[in-house]
Amino acid sequence: MGINERKVRERNEMRQRIIQGAIHMFMTEGYEKTSIRNIAEKIEYSPATIYLYYKDKDELLYDVQKEAFQGLLVEFQARATATDPFERLTQICQTYVRFGLTNQEMYNLMFILKAPMNVIEEQEYWKNGDDCFAFLTTCIHECIQLKQIRYDNVMIAALSVWSMAHGLVSLDICCRMKVMEMEEEGVVHAITASVNEYLKLIKN
Amino acid sequence: MGINERKVRERNEMRQRIIQGAIHMFMTEGYEKTSIRNIAEKIEYSPATIYLYYKDKDELLYDVQKEAFQGLLVEFQARATATDPFERLTQICQTYVRFGLTNQEMYNLMFILKAPMNVIEEQEYWKNGDDCFAFLTTCIHECIQLKQIRYDNVMIAALSVWSMAHGLVSLDICCRMKVMEMEEEGVVHAITASVNEYLKLIKN
DNA sequence: TGGAAATAATGAACACTGTTCATTAAATTT
DNA sequence: AAATTTAATGAACAGTGTTCATTATTTCCA
Numbered sequence: 001m002g003i004n005e006r007k008v009r010e011r012n013e014m015r016q017r018i019i020q021g022a023i024h025m026f027m028t029e030g031y032e033k034t035s036i037r038n039i040a041e042k043i044e045y046s047p048a049t050i051y052l053y054y055k056d057k058d059e060l061l062y063d064v065q066k067e068a069f070q071g072l073l074v075e076f077q078a079r080a081t082a083t084d085p086f087e088r089l090t091q092i093c094q095t096y097v098r099f100g101l102t103n104q105e106m107y108n109l110m111f112i113l114k115a116p117m118n119v120i121e122e123q124e125y126w127k128n129g130d131d132c133f134a135f136l137t138t139c140i141h142e143c144i145q146l147k148q149i150r151y152d153n154v155m156i157a158a159l160s161v162w163s164m165a166h167g168l169v170s171l172d173i174c175c176r177m178k179v180m181e182m183e184e185e186g187v188v189h190a191i192t193a194s195v196n197e198y199l200k201l202i203k204n
Numbered sequence: 205m206g207i208n209e210r211k212v213r214e215r216n217e218m219r220q221r222i223i224q225g226a227i228h229m230f231m232t233e234g235y236e237k238t239s240i241r242n243i244a245e246k247i248e249y250s251p252a253t254i255y256l257y258y259k260d261k262d263e264l265l266y267d268v269q270k271e272a273f274q275g276l277l278v279e280f281q282a283r284a285t286a287t288d289p290f291e292r293l294t295q296i297c298q299t300y301v302r303f304g305l306t307n308q309e310m311y312n313l314m315f316i317l318k319a320p321m322n323v324i325e326e327q328e329y330w331k332n333g334d335d336c337f338a339f340l341t342t343c344i345h346e347c348i349q350l351k352q353i354r355y356d357n358v359m360i361a362a363l364s365v366w367s368m369a370h371g372l373v374s375l376d377i378c379c380r381m382k383v384m385e386m387e388e389e390g391v392v393h394a395i396t397a398s399v400n401e402y403l404k405l406i407k408n
Numbered sequence: 409t410g411g412a413a414a415t416a417a418t419g420a421a422c423a424c425t426g427t428t429c430a431t432t433a434a435a436t437t438t
Numbered sequence: 439a440a441a442t443t444t445a446a447t448g449a450a451c452a453g454t455g456t457t458c459a460t461t462a463t464t465t466c467c468a
Contacts, residue, residue: 003436007444032318035425046447048428057426112316114236117379126382133383150405153397155384159375160368160398167371168363175321178330179337180359193357194364201354201405211415239454250418252457261455 015053015063017043022064026105031113036060061109061116066128068106075099076135085142086149086203092136093165093195100169101188112170136162149202157202164198219257219267221247226268230309235317240264265313265320270332272310279303280339289346290353290407296340297369297399304373305392316374340366353406361406368402 021043025034036057040047054060080091100107109116110129120126137158143149144157151157168191171177177187225247229238240261244251258264284295304311313320314333324330341362347353348361355361372395375381381391 036427037425047426048448049446051427052445111375111380112378114378117382120379120382124382125385126380129380129383151401155386156394156397156401159372159381159384159394160401163371163375163398164364164368165371166375167367167369170374171315171363171367171370174316174318175324176315176330176333177363178321178324178328179333180363181329182359190360190363193360194367197355197360197364240456241454251455252419253417255456256416 011053018050018053018060019064019067022060023067023106026064026109031105031108058115058118061113062119062128065109065116068103068110069128069132071103071106072096072099072110073131073135076132080135080139085139085146088139089143089149089161090199092139093161093199096165097169097191097195100165101172101191104173107169107173111166112173133158133162148204150204151202161198161202165195168194215257222254222257222264223268223271226264227271227310230268230313235309235312262319262322265317266323266332269313269320272307272314273332273336275307275310276300276303276314277335277339280336284339284343289343289350292343293347293353293365294403296343297365297403300369301373301395301399304369305376305395308377311373311377315370316377337362337366352408354408355406365402365406369399372398 018039021039022034024042025038029038036050037047039060040050050060054063075095076092079095080088082088082091100111116128117126137154140149140151140157140161141154144151144154149157151160172187172191177190180187180190182190222243225243226238229242229246233242240254241251243264244254254264258267279299280296283299284292286292286295304315320332321330341358344353344355344361344365345358348355348358353361355364376391376395381394384391384394386394
């Protein structure tokens with residue numbers, strides 16, 4: 001009975017087509033101008049068809065977010081390869097910031113927009129960000145074990161590192177760095193400098 | 205000729221009425237469900253009337269944001285009063301986090317949402333956040349002069365402190381802390397602990 | 409004070425949004 | 439080949455931000 005397998009495969013292919021259409025719209029037109037009708041037109045289907053594969057827009061955005069996180073994890077695995085934990089932590093931070101600044105629309109969907117988080121039930125936890133966060137926590141765990149950083153609690157340390165990196169990237173993406181009198185180039189430099197300063201601060 | 209003065213006054217009163225209506229909608233219904241029609245109904249005017257006082261929704265949001273920043277500045281002035289610069293920096297951070305967690309919709313408008321920033325011209329700078337940021341930078345300037353913190357550059361230090369606080373608050377508001385297996389109470393505790401740890405780290 | 413000019417407010421419309429549902433087209437089963 | 443299940447769609451609904459011709463009100467001047 002290979003017919004059911006094909007049905008499942010075709011369903012996944014269609015979902016993938018929708019996700020890729022959505023990503024394409026994000027990249028070219030930005031999140032704000034990406035509508036269900038836009039995505040449908042891009043993949044040459046009726047808007048109503050999308051609702052056969054996704055309950056609502058939030059559920060679709062959640063899947064696009066999942067795709068984006070797989071991209072970040074690949075970056076981590078490719079760029080944060082040092083065997084020394086602290087050195088790897090440095091690579092993680094640099095990769096994170098770089099990823100955020102070069103994929104602003106995707107970063108927005110991953111870490112800022114509320115919409116994709118609406119699918120998560122109260123008290124339930126967020127599976128999309130799971131692997132990337134685990135990549136960070138295991139690294140920090142090793143740093144603490146080797147007494148390489150001035151933190152003793154893995155959770156507090158992971159949250160702090162993440163918050164510093166996210167704070168810098170998101171303030172830039174959300175245009176809030178306009179309080180400072182700086183050109184675009186100077187902003188990127190200040191972000192990099194701040195991350196490096198922070199890593200120096202936490203180093204034992 | 206007091207008639208023109210009255211016209212100006214009435215115009216400001218109307219704008220204030222619109223702003224307060226918008227704030228009321230934010231507080232009670234949240235940002236997502238706050239529409240021009242909603243605000244108009246709240247203040248008992250036609251939707252079209254709002255467009256006699258604001259060019260578009262973004263411009264209105266910008267003015268609401270301004271109001272919100274005045275609120276934060278008042279908090280700073282009331283709670284961050286220590287004469288010792290580092291102690292005052294601690295108070296600033298605590299006030300900031302407290303403000304963000306207790307006024308999530310306003311924080312969203314002030315630091316996360318893109319809409320109000322659209323009114324700012326390219327390369328121009330962001331006047332709304334000005335005073336609050338100056339409050340932070342002058343404090344940090346004093347900290348550096350007294351060698352109370354391990355930073356030598358005021359801008360980098362201010363950006364770092366702000367990013368850490370904003371990172372923590374915004375990750376919570378945007379529900380991204382759901383990657384960590386924690387109850388709501390634990391999250392608030394972790395945020396506080398992270399800020400305190402950071403302040404310990406930068407203290408000389 | 410009464411009528412003209414300027415100002416303020418509005419209802420109705422436009423083009424868009426997410427979403428639903430009855431109807432049509434296609435594929436599968438009998 | 440006919441009946442049944444599955445897939446896709448067009449049209450509609452209620453909502454959005456925004457514009458504009460029309461109406462109401464206020465101000466000005468003869």
